[in-house]
Amino acid sequence: MSGVVDVSARIPAKLTFWQRLYLPEIFRGMAVTFRHLVRNIVSPGRMPTIQYPEQKRNYSARFRGKHILKEREDGTLKCVACYMCAQACPAECITIVAGEHPKIAYEKYPVVFDIDMMRCVFCGFCVDACPKDAIWMTRNYEMAFFTREEAVFSIDRLRETKAEIDAHGYGYRPYYPGDGTTPPTDASRLPVVPGSGERDALRQAGVALPNRHVGAGPLNATSQAAKFTA
Amino acid sequence: MTIATEPALSASAERLRGRLAGSPLAARCEVTDRDLPTIEVAPDAWPALARFLRDDPECRYDLFIDLFGVDNLRRAGQKTRFETIVHLHSLPRNEHVRVKIPLTDEKKPALPTASDVYPAANWFEREAFDLYGFDFTGHPDLRRILCHDAFVGHALRKDYAPGQRWFFAEEDMVAPEWATQTDERAGHFETQTISIGPSHPATHGIIHLIARLEGEKIIRAETNIGYLHRCFEKMSETHQWNQIIPYCDRLNYVSAMINGVGFVRTAEKMLGVEVPDRGVLVRTILSEFSRVMDHCVCIGANLVDIGALSNFIYLYQNRENIYDLIEACCGARLTVSYVRVGGLAIDVPDDFVPRCRSLLESIPLFLADVEKLVNNNRIVRQRLQGTGVVTREQAIAWGLTGPMLRASGVPYDVRREKPYDFYDRFDWDVPISNDGDNFARYLVRLEEIRQSLKIIRQALDILPANGPVSSDDWRVVLPPKDAVYHDMESLIYHFKLVMEGIRVPPGERYEWIEGGNGELGFHAISDGRGGPYRLRVRPPCFANMQAFQKMVIGGTVSDAVATLGTLNVIAGELDR
Numbered sequence: 111m112s113g114v115v116d117v118s119a120r121i122p123a124k125l126t127f128w129q130r131l132y133l134p135e136i137f138r139g140m141a142v143t144f145r146h147l148v149r150n151i152v153s154p155g156r157m158p159t160i161q162y163p164e165q166k167r168n169y170s171a172r173f174r175g176k177h178i179l180k181e182r183e184d185g186t187l188k189c190v191a192c193y194m195c196a197q198a199c200p201a202e203c204i205t206i207v208a209g210e211h212p213k214i215a216y217e218k219y220p221v222v223f224d225i226d227m228m229r230c231v232f233c234g235f236c237v238d239a240c241p242k243d244a245i246w247m248t249r250n251y252e253m254a255f256f257t258r259e260e261a262v263f264s265i266d267r268l269r270e271t272k273a274e275i276d277a278h279g280y281g282y283r284p285y286y287p288g289d290g291t292t293p294p295t296d297a298s299r300l301p302v303v304p305g306s307g308e309r310d311a312l313r314q315a316g317v318a319l320p321n322r323h324v325g326a327g328p329l330n331a332t333s334q335a336a337k338f339t340a
Numbered sequence: 341m342t343i344a345t346e347p348a349l350s351a352s353a354e355r356l357r358g359r360l361a362g363s364p365l366a367a368r369c370e371v372t373d374r375d376l377p378t379i380e381v382a383p384d385a386w387p388a389l390a391r392f393l394r395d396d397p398e399c400r401y402d403l404f405i406d407l408f409g410v411d412n413l414r415r416a417g418q419k420t421r422f423e424t425i426v427h428l429h430s431l432p433r434n435e436h437v438r439v440k441i442p443l444t445d446e447k448k449p450a451l452p453t454a455s456d457v458y459p460a461a462n463w464f465e466r467e468a469f470d471l472y473g474f475d476f477t478g479h480p481d482l483r484r485i486l487c488h489d490a491f492v493g494h495a496l497r498k499d500y501a502p503g504q505r506w507f508f509a510e511e512d513m514v515a516p517e518w519a520t521q522t523d524e525r526a527g528h529f530e531t532q533t534i535s536i537g538p539s540h541p542a543t544h545g546i547i548h549l550i551a552r553l554e555g556e557k558i559i560r561a562e563t564n565i566g567y568l569h570r571c572f573e574k575m576s577e578t579h580q581w582n583q584i585i586p587y588c589d590r591l592n593y594v595s596a597m598i599n600g601v602g603f604v605r606t607a608e609k610m611l612g613v614e615v616p617d618r619g620v621l622v623r624t625i626l627s628e629f630s631r632v633m634d635h636c637v638c639i640g641a642n643l644v645d646i647g648a649l650s651n652f653i654y655l656y657q658n659r660e661n662i663y664d665l666i667e668a669c670c671g672a673r674l675t676v677s678y679v680r681v682g683g684l685a686i687d688v689p690d691d692f693v694p695r696c697r698s699l700l701e702s703i704p705l706f707l708a709d710v711e712k713l714v715n716n717n718r719i720v721r722q723r724l725q726g727t728g729v730v731t732r733e734q735a736i737a738w739g740l741t742g743p744m745l746r747a748s749g750v751p752y753d754v755r756r757e758k759p760y761d762f763y764d765r766f767d768w769d770v771p772i773s774n775d776g777d778n779f780a781r782y783l784v785r786l787e788e789i790r791q792s793l794k795i796i797r798q799a800l801d802i803l804p805a806n807g808p809v810s811s812d813d814w815r816v817v818l819p820p821k822d823a824v825y826h827d828m829e830s831l832i833y834h835f836k837l838v839m840e841g842i843r844v845p846p847g848e849r850y851e852w853i854e855g856g857n858g859e860l861g862f863h864a865i866s867d868g869r870g871g872p873y874r875l876r877v878r879p880p881c882f883a884n885m886q887a888f889q890k891m892v893i894g895g896t897v898s899d900a901v902a903t904l905g906t907l908n909v910i911a912g913e914l915d916r
Contacts, residue, residue, distance in 0.1 A: 112753075112755075112756045112763075112766070112767070112768050112769060112770060113769045113770070114751040114769060114770050114771075114772055115769040115770070115771050115772070115787065116771075116772055116773060116774065117771045117772070117773050117780070117783040117784055117786075117787045118773040118774060118780055118783060121783065123725075123775075125716060125721060129716045129718065130718060132718050135716055135717055135718065139712065139713045139717065142650075142709050142712050142713055143650050143713075146650075146654070158657050158660045169667060170667055170668040170671065170689070172667075172668065172669070172670065172671035172689075173667065173671050173672070174671040174672050194835070194838045194839065197839055198583070198838050199583075200579055200583035200584070200585075200586050200587065201586075231586050231675065232672065232675070233585075233586040233675070233677040234671060234677065235582070235583070235586075235677075238685065238818060239818075239838045241824050241825070241834055241835070242825075243821070243825065247671075281671060284821045
């Protein structure tokens with residue numbers, strides 16, 4: 111249950127003579143600031159300020175920084191160009207153009223996968239939306255650009271590299287081992303059994319296969335992909 | 341335990357119907373019972389109804405909450421294309437009422453102003469004029485407020501295409517007429533008009549105050565806002581329900597968590613989805629921590645403005661520690677995006693409870709330091725006591741809510757008056773003051789921080805140690821990843837949710853919570869698509885800022901700076 115408390119009634123509205131004299135209160139105040147000063151000198155580790163960029167803030171394993179595209183064990187991207195991250199993105203910063211993979215087992219792959227880091231709001235919705243565990247985030251927050259073009263990261267800058275993970279570490283991801291949730295067994299981690307060009311063989315044999323070249327995805331990806339298909 | 345359900349409203353609707361039946365307005369209005377008692381009234385009868393609702397001893401709807409427009413162009417089954425919706429609150433009776441005013445003339449929508457009955461309606465009517473083109477006849481100053489003066493069209497109308505680019509120059513701004521005139525009277529040693537802002541360190545954001553000075557005294561003032569307008573409401577109409585959450589974070593960016601909670605509660609009520617206790621309590625805990633941050637920023641920045649820097653550092657240290665906790669939960673410090681419709685994005689980390697408890701220990705230490713420095717300091721007292729005074733009557737008339745209203749002696753706190761979530765189980769007090777000056781607002785905020793910590797302590801005590809934080813309704817919440825990777829049915833739910841969004845049943849609903857600065861309400865209209873048809877946010881700052889130009893008159897420029905600090909205007913929320 112909640113009541114009401116009058117805060118002004120607790121504090122005398124008028125200052126006492128000693129308080130009006132000003133100097134005693136000033137010394138009392140300086141005692142507070144001096145205590146903080148001494149404590150900060152004695153134990154500088156307690157200070158909340160850090161000397162960036164020499165010293166960097168320690169972020170949690172959930173930090174939402176630069177994205178990475180995860181790979182299968184054979185080095186291909188896990189991404190199947192389903193456009194779900196592009197659709198989930200509230201800032202509409204992901205551009206995907208899907209292609210037909212020569213290996214029939216892989217079916218689709220992203221020919222273009224661009225993230226405009228200037229538009230991105232780092233909300234992590236793409237990570238939540240991915241059904242293939244293909245996009246994660248890292249703790250890398252140092253992305254500065256000189257031009258707008260530079261800020262559009264393509265697959266070569268998004269693909270996971272060991273150097274980047276060693277330097278920054280993984281950030282926001284769909285699940286957290288040791289975090290209270292059981293990590294799911296990740297089916298998309300393993301390489302898909304290679305199809306060794308069956309589709310091409312079938313085409314050469316004259317089998318009518320549906321043309322599954324996908325130029326643009328649904329909804330908001332359409333406008334962005336238009337410039338690539340034109 | 342589930343989210344508290346509101347009591348049946350039919351009694352108040354019934355009473356309203358009875359009171360209206362005895363008045364000459366009976367033929368012009370129709371009372372229905374929805375999520376709130378709703379009165380539908382013809383435009384020309386609206387001022388009379390407003391006066392009746394305010395003055396009738398059985399109604400007493402004295403606090404003006406919100407006024408906004410709706411464009412029904414793409415919504416089936418509506419009588420008129422345009423309508424105006426007004427929300428009022430009755431402090432003596434503690435209930436909300438909604439007034440709907442369908443505007444019959446589609447080409448030139450017009451209705452009489454109510455700003456003479458409710459002075460707070462002034463800016464809200466200007467906003468409806470700006471974004472919908474409603475002509476409020478008799479309005480004293482009907483100009484654009486959020487969009488630039490040279491803007492053409494009305495941005496929230498459904499036939500206004502979003503994505504157009506406009507380029508405006510400073511010269512296109514229309515200065516108020518009195519600001520361009522010189523007023524030289526005999527015996528005056530100096531009269532001048534000055535601009536404070538838009539980019540001024542004391543405005544904490546981009547706010548423009550034009551002030552006419554007589555010596556050092558402000559004799560006339562006007563605030564220009566809208567510099568940070570980024571079409572939150574228009575953007576909401578083109579996004580899915582969950583996609584709006586990152587936009588909500590940027591409303592009041594000082595206490596981002598509270599905005600998200602307010603928004604998803606509206607959607608959850610419309611869906612009828614229940615959030616598990618653990619999810620609700622984590623939301624409550626982080627919301628209260630956000631409120632602590634909000635008040636720390638307000639007090640700290642306000643004291644910096646009047647020259648006391650150390651407090652700023654001590655209070656911001658609290659904020660820094662709370663940000664660390666929030667970042668550990670959701671991965672971002674400022675723009676949290678942690679809530680989802682139906683629960684939370686992910687569970688809190690393992691060490692959540694001990695971290696909260698250590699914060700509960702450390703925050704009061706800094707508050708004690710601030711109190712030692714400030715409370716009996718003669719300079720602070722002289723700068724804050726007796727300046728920016730708002731009386732109880734003025735505060736109600738100007739539609740103030742939150743700490744502003746409580747510092748003027750009205751104990752209106754949504755957490756107490758309409759306890760949502762678990763607030764009715766906690767033992768805490770609403771701090772008020774009867775002075776209504778800047779010092780009272782400082783004291784109220786300081787005490788509110790302590791009360792918030794009290795609430796957090798009790799919430800931690802009843803927080804279930806484990807369990808789900810989100811609903812298991814897969815039409816609303818994404819299924820667990822393990823299921824999505826392996827199970828076809830889960831993948832289908834996942835796909836439908838991501839691609840189409842949450843299908844909220846058609847209808848409309850207003851849900852309000854206590855934000856950092858007052859009543860933060862979200863009025864959502866759904867037409868059954870994946871996103872809202874119209875989303876109105878009731879920003880507490882907007883009404884507070886409206887009062888500013890009246891509060892500063894008679895004071896000095898330095899008083900205006902101190903007053904602006906205690907208003908705690910967050911431009912992201914003010915301009916949306």
